[in-house]
Amino acid sequence: MASQHPETLALHAGWRRDAATHAVAVPIYQTTSYQFDSTENAANLFALKELGNIYTRIMNPTTDALEQRLAAMEGGVAALALASGQAASAFAVQNLARAGDNIVASTDLYGGTWNLFANTLRDQGIETRFVDPSDPEAFRRATDDRTRAYYAETLPNPKLRPFPIAEVAAIGRPLGIPLIMDNTAAPLVVRPFEHGAAVVMYSLTKYLGGHGNSIGGVIIDGGTFDWEAHPSRQPLLNEPDRSYHGAVWTQAVKPLGPIAYIIRARVVLLRDLGAALSPFNAFLILQGVETVALRMKAHCDNALAVAKFLRSRREVTRVIHPSTLTGLDAEWTRKYMPHGQGGLVGFELAGGAEAGRRFIDSLKLLYHVANIGDARSLAIHPASTTHSQLSAEEQFATGVSPGYVRLSIGIEHIDDILADLAQALDAAGG
Ligand code: PLP
DSSP states (O other), X not given: OOOOOHHHHHHHTXXXXXXXXXXXXXXXOOOSBOOOSOHHXXXXXXXXXXXXXXXXXXXXXXXXXXXXXHHHHXXXXXXXXXXXXXXXXXXXXXXXXXXXXEXXXXXXXXXXXXXXXXIIHHHTTOEEEXXXXXXXXXXXXXXOTTEEEEEEESSOTTXXXXXXXXXXXXXXXXXXXXXXXXXXXXXXXXOGGGGTOSEEEEETTTTTXXXXXXXXXXXXXXXXXXXXXXXXXXXXXXXXXXXXXXXXXXXXXXXXXXXXXXXXXXXXXIHHHXXXXXXXXXXXXXXXXTTHHHHHHHHHHHHHHHHHHHHTOTTEEEEESGGGOOHHXXXXXXXXXXXXXXXXXXXXXXXXXXXXXHXXXXXXXXXXXXXXXXXXXXXXXXXXXXTTTSOHHHHHHXXXXXXXXXXXXXXXXXXXXXXXXXXXXXXXXX
């Protein structure tokens, strides 16, 4: 596929037609296993001397088309699809760090990722050092000999300020530390590999799937990070793997390209932990991916219009959207999101928590759900839902005030979205 354009790759990369039936749409290969041609072929597949299908926990042709498509669209070399975004975040880190190691992560993370890092991975012996992303040098200061990766989100909510990808990637690369970017909120809008990220992950549940019907995740290997340059920094890729006849991943798959990271994630972590995406979900997500470029443009345009509209309303004390940022945050918005700023908008109601509840209860078009990135417009009042278990101080620390409302603006006609917001604001008062 000669094109470099994500709009074209979204329709064509990774698949032309089915070899047997000539089907154009990617079929759902709903099979667990694949018959070997011979005992020699079976042995070669298991030894990675030949690449081919063995068992759907580790690979599947429907999922493979999705993986190739996403890798091509992102400008990476290989991808691993997984059962959820959570599995993708966990694998992305566990593929480099083991007990006694640490990662340095931005404080501005999705709550599920925060929990995974602060509790579950910590209990497994992997420490996360959280640093404020407004100072890229904080990543360097938190680094020591056991730091295996940096981790951040491109456009974290609720703050919606873009992460300084190039600045932090440039600190890590000379030290042998890859930057892993969660680009869930900004597919196509931000291109993390172009700014030096080594690995990109997504919750496919959001914009890439786009229709609110399937949970999924993916890790994409950019293919430009030199995992061998500092072997002691990345022991899991440079030391013999006792679970695979002593394979050294940076050497074992060299003839196949710069895919040591993603191969290990597949044949070690996916083999052992088993968070496989179902072929049916891969098919549904592929349908979403085909139109994601068009949808992202509509999400960006509508969200910008919503941000402008909210600024004109007297019930609203603050609008949170990249277009409203100032100083360094505004500079990073221009640098990383020159053509659109994503589909998320936050705002604060003067009337506090009570107004927030009234606003949500009055919505007629927007759905009240704990999701983002659906083609439909969505809203949530974090103080009474996702963040209700936190104390008031903890809520403030995560950027959630009592009157804070988060919107994930969809692709409906903008007039209908604004009309629904206007009538709900009238009802919320303040
Ligand atoms: N990363 C981000 C930025 C998210 O918003 C989410 C889910 O909300 C996840 C990761 C986790 O993805 P999933 O729900 O598919 O497990």
